[in-house]
Amino acid sequence: MIPSALSYTKAGTLDEALAAVAxxxxxxxxxxxxxxxxxxxxAAPEGLVDLGGLAELVGxxxxxxxxxxxxxxxxxxxxxxxxxxASCHVVAQAASGVGSLVIRNRGTIGGSLGHADPHADLPAxxxxxxxxxxxxxxxxxxxxxxxxxxxxYLTTSLASDxxxxxVRLPKGAARSAYAKFHRRAIDWSIxxxxxxxxxxxxxxxxxxxxxxxxxxTGFEDVINAGGSLDEAxxxxxxxxxxxxxxxxxxxxxxxxxxxxxRQAYTEASGR
Amino acid sequence: MSQTIxxxxxxxxxxxxxxxxxxxxxxxxxxxxxxxxxxxCDTSTCGCCTVHLNGEAILxxxxxxxxxxxxxxxxxxxxxxxxxxxxxxxAFHENHGLQCGFCTPGMMMxxxxxxxxxxxxxxxxxxxxxxxxxxxxxxxxxxxxxxRSAADEMARS
Numbered sequence: 001m002i003p004s005a006l007s008y009t010k011a012g013t014l015d016e017a018l019a020a021v022a023x024x025x026x027x028x029x030x031x032x033x034x035x036x037x038x039x040x041x042x043a044a045p046e047g048l049v050d051l052g053g054l055a056e057l058v059g060x061x062x063x064x065x066x067x068x069x070x071x072x073x074x075x076x077x078x079x080x081x082x083x084x085x086a087s088c089h090v091v092a093q094a095a096s097g098v099g100s101l102v103i104r105n106r107g108t109i110g111g112s113l114g115h116a117d118p119h120a121d122l123p124a125x126x127x128x129x130x131x132x133x134x135x136x137x138x139x140x141x142x143x144x145x146x147x148x149x150x151x152x153y154l155t156t157s158l159a160s161d162x163x164x165x166x167v168r169l170p171k172g173a174a175r176s177a178y179a180k181f182h183r184r185a186i187d188w189s190i191x192x193x194x195x196x197x198x199x200x201x202x203x204x205x206x207x208x209x210x211x212x213x214x215x216x217t218g219f220e221d222v223i224n225a226g227g228s229l230d231e232a233x234x235x236x237x238x239x240x241x242x243x244x245x246x247x248x249x250x251x252x253x254x255x256x257x258x259x260x261x262r263q264a265y266t267e268a269s270g271r
Numbered sequence: 272m273s274q275t276i277x278x279x280x281x282x283x284x285x286x287x288x289x290x291x292x293x294x295x296x297x298x299x300x301x302x303x304x305x306x307x308x309x310x311x312c313d314t315s316t317c318g319c320c321t322v323h324l325n326g327e328a329i330l331x332x333x334x335x336x337x338x339x340x341x342x343x344x345x346x347x348x349x350x351x352x353x354x355x356x357x358x359x360x361x362a363f364h365e366n367h368g369l370q371c372g373f374c375t376p377g378m379m380m381x382x383x384x385x386x387x388x389x390x391x392x393x394x395x396x397x398x399x400x401x402x403x404x405x406x407x408x409x410x411x412x413x414x415x416x417x418x419r420s421a422a423d424e425m426a427r428s
Contacts (some may be wrong), residue, residue, distance in 0.1 A: 002292060002294065003294075003335075007272050008274070008291040008335065008337050031333060031334060031338070032315070035333045035335065036315040036332075039294070039313060039332070040313065040314070048291075052338060100318065100403020100404075101328070101384070101385070101402060101403060102318065102329055102330050102381055102403045103333075105327045106333070184316075185402035186318075186402075
């Protein structure tokens with residue numbers, strides 16, 4: 001199929017992009033989720049504003065105790081960046097497993113976070129790392145912590161005139177890992193688990209078991225109280241209610257949460 | 272809405288008026304009659320439509336033609352020069368890297384996206400380059416062998 005009729009503009013400046021978004025246009029980042037959805041008519045935006053020409057939204061640099069990643073930085077760049085690999089491994093590892101290489105060449109970190117698919121890897125990885133996003137509108141700029149970013153299926157806490165411009169990754173998330181299970185490279189994760197062992201304790205986040213990425217508080221509470229990994233794994237799915245669907249039963253998905261949490265925690269411990 | 276775009280395809284600049292909703296793959300196939308780029312699925316799953324955009328392998332079914340305005344696109348038709356097969360085409364032929372051939376253009380473009388930059392790519396890196404491309408005939412082994420052989424040939428020349 002082909003997308004519904006639409007009006008496309010390519011933003012020459014960030015201000016142009018913000019004005020278009022405020023006027024109702026849907027931002028087009030890498031388009032690796034949005035364009036396929038438009039093709040299937042699952043999405044039919046009347047207006048699109050292409051962010052592909054905004055060089056200021058691409059790149060990775062250090063800023064204090066965080067790494068500042070431009071929203072239009074591709075998954076391939078994030079996955080290969082030495083600073084992210086060293087300081088916030090969970091995000092680089094999650095980026096390395098998104099779709100296939102041809103998708104990672106176009107797909108962006110800001111696009112994935114803004115799209116907020118309930119099976120996406122980046123929102124869970126950012127949540128596990130304890131990162132944040134910087135969003136901009138004509139009214140100014142604000143920071144949204146990963147815990148507050150995704151609110152439901154394909155829905156974030158951004159206002160309708162706001163755009164993610166930057167992703168903030170803590171440099172203290174070196175001991176971290178991301179483990180996922182899916183059938184083919186190009187499939188979404190059935191379940192994915194990110195783990196960060198930080199100075200303030202262990203954070204664990206899971207994708208694929210709810211309408212948004214969820215903290216595995218059962219696992220975190222046991223580990224942060226000094227309990228064993230076996231005890232933590234037994235509590236990994238506490239409070240989660242995944243759906244029975246074509247990917248598997250709820251019971252199977254909760255089993256995956258434990259298996260992948262163990263795998264990611266073990267890998268993070270060795271880093 | 273329509274828009275006039277100029278896209279350089281296989282070294283030749285083409286200017287055309289396109290609907291803004293048109294996908295790059297349909298622009299290539301239907302406007303430029305370059306039907307070597309295939310549409311194998313409708314879900315960004317198969318990789319058959321892989322082409323190069325400014326030197327990087329991408330899915331032409333997941334890009335609007337207007338996004339390619341001002342860009343350089345390379346398709347499978349751009350591989351052979353003066354009737355001489357590109358090393359990767361020759362290698363697919365010699366290694367039996369295809370049977371029905373439907374996935375082959377996408378396989379070659381995806382593989383070239385990696386081995387042109389890294390002719391010394393490991394087998395693991397070759398398989399990673401092809402992870403988004405489905406083949407229902409070969410079982411992949413001969414495709415990897417063909418890419419390996421092409422990479423070695425390209426590194427020599």
